[in-house]
Amino acid sequence: MAVFVIARLTFREAQRRRLLWVALFMGAAFLLVFGIAFHFIQRDIESQLNQPEQLAFVSILLLTAGLYAVNMLVNVVAVLVSVTTISGEVESHTIDAIVTKPIPRWQVVIGKWLGYAVLVLLYLAFLVGGLMLIVYLRSGFYMNNIGRGVLMMALAALLVLTVSIAGGTRLSTIANGVMTFMLFGLAFLGGLVEQVGALIRNTAAVNVGIVSSLIMPADALWKKAVAYFQPTTISNPFELGPFAAITEPSTLMVVYAVVYLVALLLFALRSFSRRDL
Amino acid sequence: MISDLVIDTRGLRKEFGPKVAVADLTLDVRAGEVFGFLGPNGAGKTTSVKMLLGLTAPTAGTAALLGRPLGDRPARAKIGYLPEHFRFHEWLRADEFLNLHGELYGMDRVARGAAVPRLLELVGLADRAATKLGAFSKGMLQRIGLAQALLNDPALVFLDEPTSGLDPIGRRLVRDIIDDLRQRGMAVFLNSHFLSEVEKTCDRVAFIRGGRILQISSLKEFEEEALQVVVRVGQPTPELLAGLERFGRNVALQPGDGRISLTLADETQLPALAHWVVQNGHSLYELTPTHLSLEDRFLQVVGEELDE
Numbered sequence: 001m002a003v004f005v006i007a008r009l010t011f012r013e014a015q016r017r018r019l020l021w022v023a024l025f026m027g028a029a030f031l032l033v034f035g036i037a038f039h040f041i042q043r044d045i046e047s048q049l050n051q052p053e054q055l056a057f058v059s060i061l062l063l064t065a066g067l068y069a070v071n072m073l074v075n076v077v078a079v080l081v082s083v084t085t086i087s088g089e090v091e092s093h094t095i096d097a098i099v100t101k102p103i104p105r106w107q108v109v110i111g112k113w114l115g116y117a118v119l120v121l122l123y124l125a126f127l128v129g130g131l132m133l134i135v136y137l138r139s140g141f142y143m144n145n146i147g148r149g150v151l152m153m154a155l156a157a158l159l160v161l162t163v164s165i166a167g168g169t170r171l172s173t174i175a176n177g178v179m180t181f182m183l184f185g186l187a188f189l190g191g192l193v194e195q196v197g198a199l200i201r202n203t204a205a206v207n208v209g210i211v212s213s214l215i216m217p218a219d220a221l222w223k224k225a226v227a228y229f230q231p232t233t234i235s236n237p238f239e240l241g242p243f244a245a246i247t248e249p250s251t252l253m254v255v256y257a258v259v260y261l262v263a264l265l266l267f268a269l270r271s272f273s274r275r276d277l
Numbered sequence: 278m279i280s281d282l283v284i285d286t287r288g289l290r291k292e293f294g295p296k297v298a299v300a301d302l303t304l305d306v307r308a309g310e311v312f313g314f315l316g317p318n319g320a321g322k323t324t325s326v327k328m329l330l331g332l333t334a335p336t337a338g339t340a341a342l343l344g345r346p347l348g349d350r351p352a353r354a355k356i357g358y359l360p361e362h363f364r365f366h367e368w369l370r371a372d373e374f375l376n377l378h379g380e381l382y383g384m385d386r387v388a389r390g391a392a393v394p395r396l397l398e399l400v401g402l403a404d405r406a407a408t409k410l411g412a413f414s415k416g417m418l419q420r421i422g423l424a425q426a427l428l429n430d431p432a433l434v435f436l437d438e439p440t441s442g443l444d445p446i447g448r449r450l451v452r453d454i455i456d457d458l459r460q461r462g463m464a465v466f467l468n469s470h471f472l473s474e475v476e477k478t479c480d481r482v483a484f485i486r487g488g489r490i491l492q493i494s495s496l497k498e499f500e501e502e503a504l505q506v507v508v509r510v511g512q513p514t515p516e517l518l519a520g521l522e523r524f525g526r527n528v529a530l531q532p533g534d535g536r537i538s539l540t541l542a543d544e545t546q547l548p549a550l551a552h553w554v555v556q557n558g559h560s561l562y563e564l565t566p567t568h569l570s571l572e573d574r575f576l577q578v579v580g581e582e583l584d585e
């Protein structure tokens with residue numbers, strides 16, 4: 001099926017253009033920095049604290065901080081790798097000889113989406129796995145419910161990827177890049193406003209946050225992920241600092257994000273099938 | 278016979294906002310025919326081909342390729358296309374590129390394994406199979422693009438200016454490939470600016486300008502048509518010029534060299550003309566019949582404002 005031909009092609013492109021290697025190399029550098037920092041902080045902490053739950057708390061804090069960075073990185077990478085894929089090939093007319101083959105156009109879009117989705121998810125797994133391994137090896141700490149949280153991060157990354165692919169079916173590369181990053185920034189800002197709103201009990205601010213989550217649910221998904229990361233035994237979520245989820249998004253928000261993603265993908269397929277090239 | 282038509286369009290039209298790129302495209306092309314589509318820059322040639330290939334949607338009109346409506350997938354499997362902007366994935370090797378496009382055509386491994394080396398050979402790139410397209414020159418890209426268009430043994434091939442980047446050897450190659458396609462009963466739709474080449478390869482041509490077809494004729498018709506003759510005599514006199522009027526139209530004394538040009542209705546008048554000139558006491562130095570070149574016709578039909 002053409003979907004898999006295109007998906008494989010997409011993967012091969014990432015390989016050939018050295019995207020894969022640079023990403024892996026930089027990811028390894030990131031893990032190295034985290035590992036060194038974690039080691040020294042842990043050494044310091046160990047000399048001051050001796051209660052196991054206190055030590056576990058520090059591990060949770062640092063691991064969450066690391067996951068926060070991973071979440072950002074993976075989202076940005078998801079946009080960067082996919083933002084030019086359709087619009088760029090339309091602009092260069094590389095796509096002309098592809099879509100005139102006996103394949104439906106939507107398969108080209110799905111194929112590219114699939115290729116990048118696999119790439120982004122593998123990258124996420126690599127970075128998260130690396131963080132967990134470092135923390136486990138150094139402190140013996142293992143975060144029990146990390147799976148669900150990472151699932152939320154994966155959903156966020158796919159969401160951002162879908163926005164950028166969908167935008168590419170209509171917009172020029174540069175316009176698409178601006179749109180996707182602004183949307184991402186809007187969700188981030190909205191999330192921040194919501195946190196502050198919850199902190200000072202300002203309903204208007206909370207509502208701004210909710211609306212921004214509806215426009216782009218990526219940040220809400222991160223908050224949902226954090227809610228899984230932080231154990232329920234911590235009564236005061238502020239102890240987790242800037243990465244904490246003061247307001248935990250509801251399950252409905254997760255459902256909304258899934259619907260959002262599917263609807264956007266369907267829009268992308270339709271939009272690309274109908275446009276002039 | 279309907280099934281004989283590989284291209285059959287009725288009133289295809291494309292508007293880009295207020296701009297009418299193609300006004301009314303009505304033409305048919307038969308199997309085994311090489312059809313030249315000629316017109317100045319911006320005439321609507323590429324837009325016409327793009328409509329037929331489903332790259333852009335027509336604003337109005339209908340068309341059938343290989344007897345199937347536009348966009349029909351089984352029909353597409355038998356259509357080859359070399360785009361005007363032959364840009365391909367530059368990080369692929371030449372053989373990988375052909376394999377990819379073969380896969381998209383739905384060819385199995387065996388069919389690709391046979392077709393890819395054969396086509397690389399055909400377009401003269403057999404020794405560059407392992408070179409990345411990014412390292413290809415413009416003409417090499419055009420050659421590999423042509424190979425791509427021929428992958429699945431097409432019944433109909435669209436070539437949008439296939440020789441624009443080619444050296445004389447490459448142009449000759451394209452001509453030979455087209456001749457071969459014709460002999461095997463395939464049809465070729467050729468957009469081109471190289472009129473001397475079109476003259477050598479095409480069976481029929483359409484002239485298009487401003488999105489309208491001005492004329493469709495077979496090149497054979499052109500040959501049978503009027504003949505341009507140049508006469509050179511010792512001393513052209515007004516009587517001679519007047520006398521020549523009896524044989525043909527557009528009698529004119531060329532400024533400078535004293536040659537006289539005129540257009541004869543057909544070749545059979547030539548001996549009588551020669552006889553008359555000599556009999557009237559003129560010394561005849563030259564009598565050269567020439568057919569109107571396609572370029573002359575192009576300029577005649579399409580107008581002088583060819584901005585190439």
Ligand SMILES: Nc1ncnc2c1ncn2[C@@H]1O[C@H](COP(=O)(O)OP(=O)(O)OP(=O)(O)O)[C@@H](O)[C@H]1O
Pocket residue numbers: 293296297298299316317318319320321322323324325361
């Ligand atoms: N996407 C588009 N948007 C707006 N106008 C367009 C578009 N594509 C083509 N046109 C216009 O349609 C007309 C026909 O363009 P087309 O590319 O078909 O010309 P052409 O005959 O192939 O010319 P050339 O010999 O230069 O290749 C031109 O006036 C062009 O400006």
Ligand SMILES: [Mg+2]
Pocket residue numbers: 322323324361437
């Ligand atoms: Mg053109």
